[in-house]
Amino acid sequence: QKEVEQNSGPLSVPEGAIASLNCTYSDRGSQSFFWYRQYSGKSPELIMFIYSNGDKEDGRFTAQLNKASQYVSLLIRDSQPSDSATYLCAVKGPGGFKTIFGAGTRLFVKA
Amino acid sequence: KAGVTQTPRYLIKTRGQQVTLSCSPISGHRSVSWYQQTPGQGLQFLFEYFSETQRNKGNFPGRFSGRQFSNSRSEMNVSTLELGDSALYLCASSLEVRDGYTFGSGTRLTVV
Numbered sequence: 350q351k352e353v354e355q356n357s358g359p360l361s362v363p364e365g366a367i368a369s370l371n372c373t374y375s376d377r378g379s380q381s382f383f384w385y386r387q388y389s390g391k392s393p394e395l396i397m398f399i400y401s402n403g404d405k406e407d408g409r410f411t412a413q414l415n416k417a418s419q420y421v422s423l424l425i426r427d428s429q430p431s432d433s434a435t436y437l438c439a440v441k442g443p444g445g446f447k448t449i450f451g452a453g454t455r456l457f458v459k460a
Numbered sequence: 461k462a463g464v465t466q467t468p469r470y471l472i473k474t475r476g477q478q479v480t481l482s483c484s485p486i487s488g489h490r491s492v493s494w495y496q497q498t499p500g501q502g503l504q505f506l507f508e509y510f511s512e513t514q515r516n517k518g519n520f521p522g523r524f525s526g527r528q529f530s531n532s533r534s535e536m537n538v539s540t541l542e543l544g545d546s547a548l549y550l551c552a553s554s555l556e557v558r559d560g561y562t563f564g565s566g567t568r569l570t571v572v
Contacts, residue, residue: 381559381560392550392566393550393561394563395560398560441557446515447516447518448505451502453502
């Protein structure tokens, strides 16, 4: 079982729709959870982090964490073509070291 | 505020050679991590340093090594290069270990 799993996609949504990206992790002791966006040919860029169960909103982005289900999600509201990228879920283990990345979900937003 | 700086941006090496990659983190960031990114394997964790100490190491052979200096700058070294080592090597820094990363632009290594 992979430590951090994501659906590789591609996920295609129309402009203005909500994009929902999901991630599961295997280490129950994980403490910090992150979403990164990576455009083609560029480095990953941190867009959201969440430490506690529940929802965290930042502009059009909402991160959701359910530690009991070992599940993290990212919602992108009012999706724009500029949101088209690969979204990487990342999890930090106990002690805060060693961040493990999922393989990423490719998102396409159609104009 | 300068970002994470990686040098060189591109490298072409021959099998069997060794290579050293450099990373300067954001000023004040004490945690530096290294990742290998390939199309097939995604981002694979190499090592993480905090205050000059290696805190964790990924599942890579001993040919891969690294270190962090007192000014938080970090280097990674790969000896006896193999064709499979061709990849984008990314360095990332964070203020504290719990925080998310800021990535550098990476070093694209090609082994021929």
